[in-house]
Amino acid sequence: MSEKKGNNGQRGGMGGGPMGSFAGPKVKAKDFKGTLKRLLSYLKPQRTNFILVFIFAIFSTVFTIVGPKISGKAITRLVEGMMNKYGLLQLHAQQDKIAAVIKANPGAANSPKVIGGLDQIKAGISKIMDINGGKIDFTYIRNIILLLLGLYVISTIFGFLQQYIMAEVAQKTVYNLRKEVEDKLSRLPLKFFDSKTHGEILSRVTNDVDNISTTLQQSLTQLITSIVTIIGIVVMMLTISPLMTLVVILTLPLYIVVTAFVAKRSQKYFATQQKEIGELNGHVEEMYTGHKIVKSFGHEKDSVQEFRNINDRLYNAGWKAQFISGVIMPMMRFVSNIGYVVVCVVGGYLATQGKITIGNIQAFIQYSNQFTQPIVQTANIANIIQSTVASAERIFELLDEVEEIEETADSKVIELPKGEVKFEHVDFSYKKEEALIKDMNIDVKRGHTIAIVGPTGAGKTTLVNLLMRFYEIDAGKISIDGVDIRDIKRGELRSMFGMVLQDTWLFNGTIMENIAYGREGATDEEAMQAARAAHAHHFIKTLPDGYNTILNEEASNISQGQKQLLTIARAILANPTIMILDEATSSVDSRTEVYIQRAMTELMQNRTSFVIAHRLSTIKDAELILVMDKGSIIETGSHNELLAQNGFYADLYNSQFAGANLDNEVM
Structure with missing residues (x-):
């Protein structure tokens, strides 16, 4: 029981650490390619929208990626303006110094050296003045800022459209899948349900379908965005400096080694964590549903001790999983810093050679910092997709179950x-x-x-x-x-047929709704007549809200005998030709048995x-x-x-x- 409960959270533990699912346990499908192909076939009706999502994701990412390079132009112009302003001040200072020498010694004015120096200063001042009058070009910088704002706004709009359309794609796909699963369940024979636990079927219908929904809504768009981002960043870095791009790419093996090293050690702890979570959930459910028995036999201390034992194991596994996966970020920052230092050194050298501008160095550093994030995301999503395909395989196994024999075409x-x-x-x-x-x-x-x-x-x-x-x-x-x-x-x-079973079944709702379940379109008066025939009317009227009394999830707010009388009333309302009675009085007291026997006699009258x-x-x-x-x-x-x-x-x-x-x- 405990292990089954652990299956109810497909994603649990896969995103718990800083590494996300990359450090979590992998759940693999038996036939990955075949299942993935079948799952993708559910996207075919939405292929137009899916293509739009792909296009919008590209536009959204591209407009974001070009931002650093464009902002680099503004930084370059700003630095140039400041350098020009500083150079102009230096030239004027030199000019004033020469003027002071001539004033002190007028004969020096005709010296070739002085004349040549003044000519060089004037030429330098003229050259600087030709560039925006020797001032910082704030108009150019303002235009760059406005352009960047426009690009980021457009990128945000495309991102919004991408998510909006993908939400429709995901929900419609999952809606059709849920509908297909529900239709399938209605066509499966009883032996299927006898051979499967309720928890297992429920897990496939809810958790596995939700797992697919989340992946389609979030992970698929992230995968597209990450791939486009990686390609776009590499292209932009190459346009700035192929040499510096090579330096960044050479750090990739270090990222892979670090990630693989940590993931290998953390996965077993995440797997243990999931197992212990299942054990804990199972224990809590067992103790809750059977709390009367636990108290009756005085096993509260044993129950609490068992909980503590499982909780301690969960704590140890969870602590180790989170700690080891948490090491990844400092280690990746260390590798990133190594790359950052190398990029700065190479960039500085190229700047002194006049082969790269300050703004481009700044842009390249931004790109190098952004480069690792989509790579880690892609690795995470690859694991999530494995888990999703495993969920899809479980659903397809259900859809492929042998159905009831088809109805004959000439049914009577x-x-x-x-x-x-x-x-x-x-x-x-x-x-x-x-x-x-x-x-x-x-x-x-x-x-x-x-x-x-x-x-x-x-x-x-x-x-x-x-x-x-x-x-x-x-x-x-x-x-x-x-x-x-x-x-x-x-x-x-x-x-x-009408059925009254030993195990009563009543749903969460009013008593009136539970009786009326016996026949579609039955009126309140007809339901009350059925309750009278079942000898249930009297006890119903004694309840605070009468027929409007709401039964809780397990109908524990009425007695077992009263439940049975309600099921008999429901069967009477259905007015079947043939009745099936599975010892309805076996779990009630003698007095209630008399009422139920009378109700059953009424029910069986003139019926097989x-x-x-x-x-x-x-x-x-x-x-x-x-x-x-x-x-x-x-x-x-x-x-x-x-x-x-x-x-x-x-x-x-x-x-x-x-x-x-x-x-x-x-x-």
Whole structure:
């Protein structure tokens, strides 16, 4: 139970550390390529929108990527303006110095050296003045800033459109997938649900589908953006300096080595963390659902101690997983700083050679810092996609399950069913090598009550399942009013039946809604009439809100007997032709049993009824009693006839009143 609960969180632990899913446990599909191809086929109806998402992602990323290089132009112009202003001040200072020399010694004015110096200064001043009058070109810088703002606004708009369209693509795709899964579940036979736990089916329908939804909505667009960003950054760096680009690319192996080193050591701890989370969830659920038993037998301390043990193991695994994965960021920053130093040294050298501007060095440093992020994201997304394909494979396994036998094209409808049921030479087995029912023959007349008794595993419930076509027979024929049930649509067939089971089922809602569930379109008055016939009206009226009383999730705010009366009222409202009763009184007190027996008598009146009996005292009045053992009917007859035979039924009946060994009791 505990391990099953651990499956309910597909992404748990995969994004817990600073590394994200790259350090988390990998969940791989058995057939990755085949499953991925099948999953992508669900995107085909949305391919136009998907292409638009791809285009918008490219535009959004490109407009962002060109920003650093354009801002570099502004920085270059700003630095040049400041240098020109500083140079102009220096030249004027030199000019003033020469003027002071001439003033002190007028004869020096005709010196070739002085004249040449003045000419050089004037030429320098003239050259600087030709460049924006020797001032900082704030107009150019302002235009660059406005251009950048425009580019970033456009990039944001494209990013918004990308997410908006991708949301529609993801939700429509998942909507169709959920619909297909739900339709499939309605077509699966009962044996599928008998062989799977509720938690497993629920996990596939909810968690696995949600995993795909999240990946389509977030990870797929991130993957596109990351790939475009990597390509775009490399192109922009190459336009600035191929040599410096080579320096940055040479640091990539270091990133890979560091990431692989940490991921290898952290994955086992993330896997342990997931296992312990599952154990903890399972323990908490078991203790919560069975808290009365725990308290009754005084095991609170044991329960708390078990929780502490699991919690300690979870703490240790979680701490190690988070710590080891947390080491990745300092190590990657270390590698990034090494690359940063090398880029600065090479960039500085190239600047002194006049081969690169200051603005381009600044832009390149920005690109080199941005270069690692999309690489790590791509690695993370690759793992997420593996997990997503594994989820898709689980869903496709469900979609590929063998369905119920298809309805016949010329299916028949019994307009006014009488309720005459016949089993003719029926064989059935859950496993081919182990026959359960062999050559069963039953002829049930209209309005008769047929009781089915026998020990556990005799085939009593199986017989009912065959009657309603929850399972298909291996051989023979089952007919209602002379019509083979295989020639009747399952919906039409099952609408003839009403069921009151030992395990009551009521949903979260009002009492009125639960009774009205028996027949679509039933009025409140009809539901109340059914409640009166089921002897449930009195207790309902004593509740604070009467028929508007809301039953909680497990309907624990009313007693077991009251639940059973409500299910009988629901069956009465359905007004079926054939009733199936699975010992509705086995878990109630004697006084409540009297009310339920009265309600059941009302329910079975003028109807063909199949009663699975555990208490033989409740079936004395049945027209026919079938005694089953190991899948075969070994005795038939009325109560008195079977007692007179002094056989298997007589032994069962007498054991219930003589306090015989439990091995001889029914169920």
